[in-house]
Amino acid sequence: MKITMIGTGYVGLVSGACFADFGHDVVCVDKDAGKIAAIEAGTMPIYEPGLDQLVGTNAAAGRLTFTTDLPEGVKGADAIFIAVGTPSRRGDGHADLSYVYAAAKEIVESLDGPAVIVTKSTVPVGTGDEVERIARELRPDLDIQVVSNPEFLREGAAIGDFKRPDRVVVGTTGSERAISVMSQVYRPLNLNQAPLMFTGRRTAELIKYAANAFLATKITFINEMADLCEAVGAEVQDVSRGIGLDKRIGSKFLHAGPGYGGSCFPKDTLALVKTGQDYDAPIRIVETVVQVNDLRKRAMGRKIVKALGGEARGKTVALLGVTFKPNTDDMRDAPSLAIVQALEDAGAKVVAYDPEGMDVAAPMMPGVTMAGSAYEAASGADALVLVTEWDAFRALDLKRLASSMSAPVLVDLRNIYPVAEAEAAGFTVTRVGGKGSAA
Structure with a gap:
């Protein structure tokens, strides 16, 4: 054809x-x-x-x-x-x-x-x-x-x-x-x-929005559970596994992190909210998801400042990953944008490294220094922040990173590294959703 x-x-x-x-x-x-x-x-x-x-x-x-x-x-x-x-x-x-x-x-x-x-x-x-x-x-x-x-x-x-x-x-x-x-x-x-599924045209249009809104809701739900875990002393990775093993729920999109971004979820959830309002059928759950996710990205910046002892002015923060997810150079609504803004507002200097996204990110983050590798970004930094879970960041030499930094503070927003392993390498660790046995 x-x-x-x-x-x-x-x-x-x-x-x-x-x-x-x-x-x-x-x-x-x-x-x-x-x-x-x-x-x-x-x-x-x-x-x-x-x-x-x-x-x-x-x-x-x-x-x-x-x-x-x-x-x-x-x-x-x-x-x-x-x-x-x-x-x-x-x-x-x-x-x-x-x-x-x-x-x-x-x-x-x-x-x-x-x-x-x-x-x-x-x-x-x-x-x-x-x-x-x-x-x-x-x-x-x-x-x-x-x-x-x-x-x-x-x-x-x-x-x-x-x-x-x-x-x-x-x-x-x-x-x-x-x-x-x-x-x-x-x-x-x-x-x-x-499966080739034929439906009415309006139904097909709604399926796309409903699917993305549901997945965005799962992400936002586990992120809020992560906040609760931190408050009560529980472990979000265990909570995620415990509910994800239920076949009615499933394990996908239950990984706590800095919030969703990208080309689809932010605009599609917002468009679905507006459609519901236009047809006098408001979707309150999705309205809340949009609001909570927007607030969460900025909150990650405050989390990093807290890990720095509550004062970021004059300090250097190294970010690993700037794209909204790995294996793309897409920076649309990436959590890193809000995180960088929060850190710069707090007076910090930001250095970043991403395997594919730096060319796209550079004009969007004019005050950020782009490094040539994860190790270059960490050198002399007061905190190292894992923002995007690229495969290249899953087996870094933690001892080498820690020894090169002014202060070995690790803020793992994707819970990539076990806390015991990072601490053994010399890091003080802050992560998302607790510090329990699954960390």
Whole structure:
């Protein structure tokens, strides 16, 4: 089949490359000529493990091409995916759908025959209805079907998630043609027995938001349990394991830390809250999750200041990891941003190291010195803070780190190191959720 992907951001580029790897002919369209040229030269706009090789292989095979010419890109396409950004709108927190609607308008105006337009971007309930209205208004002569196909890709594991999904959700208005096209698009997954779930279009749009809100709620719940553990002398890792072994709950997303960030959870929870308010069906749990998570990130800065003895002015704090999670260079709503701001407000000097995120982080943290390694960052520091759980930080030489610091204080916001091991290396340890036997 011929597939056109509008947008070469995280979702569009990964999805397009994976579809091409399945054997489909894929054209990726983007207005940014510089980005297209860079991709064609082998430079990816994002860091995602294996993506450069996947793009290069399929481009060389002729199955994956790139263009800035949307009318040319949609010619003869069996399915046209919209994968443009939907950031939180300034002022009110609603998802900004201007890019989606602009793409839809240009697609419809460029069509020369029947088409299936697929919304891959994360959009609020009812967006597909508006895209359909645009299509009918501009081209009443064409049979244009509008489908919702939300993505469920984890940054850092996106290729595997796309090829071996838990589920593929397709929302339609019941069109047999749309169902047939989408079945053919995802037919290569049948060997892996991936569940292809057809629903109503509005239902599909809501599934994406509901899934992310639920996961964000699990993270926020265990973070609040961590605070309670610290207050009562319990151990959050044992609590997490104790409840996670219950199959009704599950162990994933029950790791206490500095709060969630990234491109999805912050904006999607906020958009769901706004949708609930608009439809007079407020989602109080998610409203609280958003508020608690925002407050937690700043609180981590205060936690570090407390570990410094309550005074940070004139001291140096080394951060290990600045991206919101490992295996990505994504800095959107990363906890490190709020932590750095809190530390700088307290008068501390901040040095940071991240395996992939420093180029993206540097302009967002102008006062932070970027180091060349974890050991360089720690040298002469008064505190070492583990912010992002990169694999490269899981087996550091703790004795070497401690001996190089002005004061061997370790603030482990991901509970990576057993307390006894860190203390044996000379560190005074502060962690999240207690200091119990599981530490």
